[in-house]
Amino acid sequence: MLDERSRQVLRAVVQSYINKLEPVGSRFVTKKYALGCSPATIRNIMADLEDLGFLSQPHTSAGRVPTDKGYRFYVNFLGDAGEYGEQDAELKDCVCRFTRRLEGIGSDLNGMFVEVTNALSSMSNYIGVVMPPRPESTTFNRIDFIRYKADKVVAVLLTDEGVIKNKMLSVDVAFTQEDLNRIAGYLNSEYSGRTIDEIKSILVKKMRQEKAAWDKLITNAIKIYEEATSFAEEDFFVSGLYDVMGLPDFSDMSRIREISRAIKDKHAILKLLEELSSAEGVQVVIGNENPVEELKGQSVVASTYKEGERPMGVIALIGPTRMDYSKAIYMVDAISKCISRTFE
Amino acid sequence: MLDERSRQVLRAVVQSYINKLEPVGSRFVTKKYALGCSPATIRNIMADLEDLGFLSQPHTSAGRVPTDKGYRFYVNFLGDAGEYGEQDAELKDCVCRFTRRLEGIGSDLNGMFVEVTNALSSMSNYIGVVMPPRPESTTFNRIDFIRYKADKVVAVLLTDEGVIKNKMLSVDVAFTQEDLNRIAGYLNSEYSGRTIDEIKSILVKKMRQEKAAWDKLITNAIKIYEEATSFAEEDFFVSGLYDVMGLPDFSDMSRIREISRAIKDKHAILKLLEELSSAEGVQVVIGNENPVEELKGQSVVASTYKEGERPMGVIALIGPTRMDYSKAIYMVDAISKCISRTFE
DNA sequence: ATTAGCACTCTCATGTCGAGAGTGCTAATC
């Protein structure tokens, strides 16, 4: 589709633009990359690339800037194979140290996710996002009820993956702690090992059938499951808004405002990540390809983490379209694998 | 100190500036506020106020802008007595609806705090902050241990105030659930009702004395208490960075960057809030009075909430120096009282 | 003591100009 030299020029433009953030001219390319031809030749090639839609000029007689299509081509064909592994020693070292740190944390999932978002954002200067395991891919380990004052019960839900969720419930009947233990025991023996969603539907059915004495608590149990279900839609982990404000891309404020609105809404981002979660490997969404209105103009690099073969959740980096894709892809890939490993 | 008319002019300038965010000129004051004298007179008075340090001009022949001292005087003497109660019906309505909503939430403290920060920021367009109860003012209700997989125990800590805290611990000895219950029972009967800090010091002493079989778990229990202690330093609740970005004061970005750095650090803000927590009633810190470097240039309106007579924590609004103090004070006061009420 | 009038000052938006950077085209070159 593109001859070798055109590719080299395209790669040169993209890389230069990623670093300098200024339109790159023909002279600059010849100087920095020894392609063995003169500025004029480069100009011709660049004009061709522009016709093909890979580059564009902010105005006549400025340098060229990659279009989304240009980045896409770069990501697909140019930074390919092996090159994503070639990162500076410093970054590799960072990731490595982080990996070791993560192993130390063990199975406190929430704590781990906080660490992961922080690591993602501080290493990359982009926004780090982690979507925790979706309830349908999470299996119930056990539930416990703790009596708290006369009319309150605290429910603590554990999943096999290490998610802990607690919720205070108000109850009408005054249960003793023994009552609660019995009920918890029943639920645990009956349902341990199933997915949260399964249990929810079973319990809903049961509730319709029996109107036993502890109906009330089952109702409450269902409330918890609903909490746990809504978990993924409420809490996902974000960090790096501050880091990203340091980038020259966002000196303008309006972008930041858009992004932070998107994050505040959460809904849109979650939908996006969910879409990406079905695919294998590292996903890259560039600029306008992004279905979320507020994030057109940003790029997203995402990857799922798994328990064995089952995909659990997604981690992602959000940054400007001119983000350092090779670095971002490397990081997201490395860290998602690292999370997967902790599940073993 | 200031004659009546000077005060009126000062108040007029402050209020106008708060609304318009533009330097206010003498003509404008005569038009908007019927003080019964001409622009020239106002000019004289304004010149006096400037000499006294209450007003300043961005440049010769712009209108006047209040200084920090001007705001301070306004807050102390001009917006006084009763006036803070006179808010638009809409705001009052909002606060009222919120109060009712809070009562519905009941004793899930964390959930409540999230609600409170959201309410604070969305009603005011400033940044809402809540500092949760400090561990020294929090009393232990009960702890429970839940066995999770072979070598993990989840500890759940409840305080009388409704704070729930959980933590996954790794243990060497394989406890049965009965072991754990016995240990929890012992701790609960022994220590319930004391403050977290007390217990911590007692346990540390005990640990030195006994080297019993369940030593390990006491060590872990102490770990949890340490967690609970660090609680206030880690998690405080903030929201509204997005709302604040909409304000014209922050079209400039550098301020936002400062603020978000301050929030990210947390430390500085916590220190400030802690200082404010010792005082009675609503505290107002204006601009340069602020000890935190990053927040000079912002103002903070804060108030403690209490359980009975004991101060528990602080809620605050952070906004530009030209914030609507009367509204902010009203809100912070109303909401802190409202929180206090839920503890009864 | 207050006010009207007027000169003065400062900002801000607008417009002009030249330097600099980069292109596109054409003609010469390998």
Add this chain to the structure above:
DNA sequence: GATTAGCACTCTCGACATGAGAGTGCTAAT
């Protein structure tokens, strides 16, 4: 026939000037 050198052209950007607008400070009149 592909590549290159040369040159005119275009566009941005900062510097500088200009004029309108807003607001002041001062003085003289009320």
